[in-house]
Amino acid sequence: MNRYQAIKDLWEERRAFSGRVYVAIGLCALLLAFLVLRLVQLQVVQHEYFSTRADDNRMRLVAVPPVRGLIFDRNGALLAHNQPSFVLNIVPEQAHKLDDTLARLGRLVKISERDMTRFRDRLHKTPRYRPVALRSNLSAEEVANFEINRYDFRNDGAAVDASLVRAYPLGAQASHLIGYVGGISDADYATLNESQYSGLTQIGKSGVEKSHEDALRGMPGNKIVEANAGGRPLRELDYKGGTPGANLYLSIDARLQSVAEQALGELDGAAVAIDPRSGEVLALVSKPGFDPQLFVDGIDGASYRALLEDPDRPLYSRALLGAYPPGSTMKPFIAVAGLIAGTLNPDAKVFDPGYFQLPGGERRYRCWKRSGHGWVDLNTAIQKSCDVYFYQAALNMGIDRIVSVLDGFGFGRVSGLDLPSERTGLLPTRAWKQKMYRQAWFPGETLNTGIGQGYLTVTPLQLAQATARLAMHGGGFKPHLLHAVEDPVSHDITAVRPEALPPVDARDTAAFDKVIAAMELVALPGGTAYAVFKDAPYRVAAKTGTAQVAGLRQDETVAAKLETVAYRLRDHALFIAFAPADDPQIAVAVVAEHAGHGGTSAAPVARALMDQYLLGRVTYKNPATAPLPVPAVDVEEPDEDSDEHPDGWQSAPMPSLPDSGAVPPPL
């Protein structure tokens, strides 16, 4: 014991210490009370609030994209489907030596420069734990190559995954009609409802894929996944599947489509077949086509340029966008108009000296047959395609009455077919000309309209539809491509009801009988299409046509060689027909560009279509489907009646000028 301790008041120190301990205990109790109160506040009072925040933290809503509906033809043949495709993916997070991984993959799988650029591009836009596609559409061999060596890539985050890719089994055959899907562009995003596209990367870009996008797409579902603080999904908490897209059955007959494609051979042009009894489009061909598959993955610049610069313009849907002068195929409709107007007497004969002159006019409007047809009535005029007869008929009727009936047939208006874009063609009226050229309508223009030339242009679809309505004596239905829709859930198939159109003219169905009878003569001996239809086992009502091109085509951009120019200046061949004449089941319009005359190049296509549709097989072998290397304008058929020839015919290039000085007003 030292000195200090002896003096210290040990008892007092002990007592003071105890006092301090009680103070300390009090302090502890106070602090503990703070803790407990705060915990009660957090865990009991605010529990709901924090629970919600914890759930918000961890739960992520992830879209489940719907499977796109399939497209079938009317008989169930597949036109568009979703094909499993093998994609080589890399998860960047797991690829520790990315360049080395890519180099080794390159030895197993073909990786182009383009693949690499696209991969690097996507790499920067994707979270590191998400797979990035390096190559899609791997071949079976490539998949096998990779799988065999899979062990070598166990630390590289590389894997081959299957995904669904839109595929078009018919390829170029129905490319304009079916269309294609492609990546959703910014322009698409500007108009679409984003909730309908959550999780989707593609959208219908053209054709049926675009016009029936809503039905094909379906509705996306969603799932709730638990994600960690980095956003990586860990497990699925809830799944709400969307609605898959509806399967569509088109009115198209794939075999008919294919037959038309083959019948057109190397020719550019369009063929449209419509069932007049329902307005269903049976075939809708535009040649040349393109490979829609190119667009599904995202087309590369070189291929796209090649398509755009191709002088045959494969991306151009001729059946709906091509506005052609109808030529003589317009004559039956002019005849119907004249009969309805009462200005045309079918039995009265008109003398054709080989030309026509307006009363008091100098200018001669030539008939295609220079020597003239002599005395012709309506039957002969249609059978032989006499121009003079229809000059007279048009003149008698006047442009206003012509327009009113042609408008009834649907010329100059879109048909309303369920495809994204369609041209109206041009049905010229006085008002239109005043507006366009600030000029009065001249009678010479009425004459040109009477033989389907001049300002008048029509699309192949309009021509086919008008033919169908002619076959139905002015009745008929709105043309449509959708035949039936299969409900994606119940698998019930609902047929699309045809929509009847107001008749062209209800007053006079006899007019149609007379014209149809005359059109039957076209396929009979002495008619312009007899050569093609002479052995057809069904009755055909038809009309050939030739449309002059020179000076009309405004869209020539490619300066071609001399013979090509000659080819490009050749006339378009047109042909309309329906069969059987007394019980119409198929109406056809064919346009063959630069193919000369309708009887030899367009009519065989129609024949093939009708054979296929009515007989189930093609019985006619077209001798003239081979490509024509040199202009054959001057080649005359041995049988003079077999076709018309427009070289003597006075054209009215656009814009037309007044063709003579003193012209009396029409009628």
Place this chain on the structure above:
Amino acid sequence: MTVNVSVISSAPKPVGSWGAWFARWHFDLVLGLLLMAVAGLGLFVLYSATGQSLGMVISQAQRLVLGLVVMVVLAQAPPEFYRAAAPWFYGFSMLLLVAVAVLGQHAKGAQRWLDLGVMRFQPSELMKLAAPIAVAAYLQSRHLPPSFGTILVSLALIMVPTGLIAIQPDLGTALLVVTAGVLALFFGGLRWRWIILAVGAVAAAAPLLWLKLHDYQRNRLLTFLDPERDPLGAGYHITQSKIAIGSGGLFGKGWLMGTQAKLDFLPEAHTDFIFAVYSEELGLIGVMLLLLLYTAIVVRCLVISMRGQDTFQRLLAGSLGLTFFIYVFINCGMVIGLVPVVGVPLPLVSYGGTSAVTLLAGFGILMSVQTHRKLLTS
């Protein structure tokens, strides 16, 4: 005193007899069981908080066992030994602190570690014990309540190492060293007027202190005052830990079922913020159990301190026990947003380092105080 003895011996008989047996080996059974209960609970939470990493649980268990061994070893020496060794121990710790300041290794941007080759060592941990021991030993040699001079010397003993630790900078440890030292002074009978004066002085010096703080330390304080100020940045810790605790509710989400920690929303889930994991998974009921265990430990420490046979023993035991409580309070308080975020682990539960060993070493000294009493004098 006889009253006290009778209260203590009225503890349940079986424990008492077992306790007597253990006491012969200088092991306080009540304190030991409570510590092991908390440590065991801690290992369970740690397993969940580390994403079910058995490896980390085992390494933590090894550290705890090491701590328990240190505790038992330290309990063998009589309190007189610690009093005698106090100047040497304090001097040694100071030496190491200076060494750290001069040639310490950078870790986490702060100079705290001394690389001994075999292991890295944090001398500030030693000071947590050395400071209260030195103050208690010093006050034992003076008249109490302490005179002004005695207070100044004590404060010097506390503040010099604290300053060295604070400039490392390790605010959490500095705070605990100050606490331990000042509490020894407090138990020594520091007059209330000095206490009030000191509190006033600290309050006045606060703005000055603010200027001395590092940016991240200021941020922590600001964030404490308004955690939603920057919910994705500096306030992220506290916001996420409040979400974890609050969403736990009364009964908790269940062991291993906490989403906040498991999905990485909660930062430092297995170290400083492990209390949030515990609260999320075991709820308010579980938290109450843990706080009850901690409180029981503190109470046991204070009981031991009151039985201390001289002033040194009482001051040291009281200081260590109350410091332990301050530990718990600061960690829990910061996790639930009551006090600013300072790097103080949840004692015996948080994963990591030397702090658990230091704590258990302190409890070893407490057990020494408890079990080396000469019963004749009581």
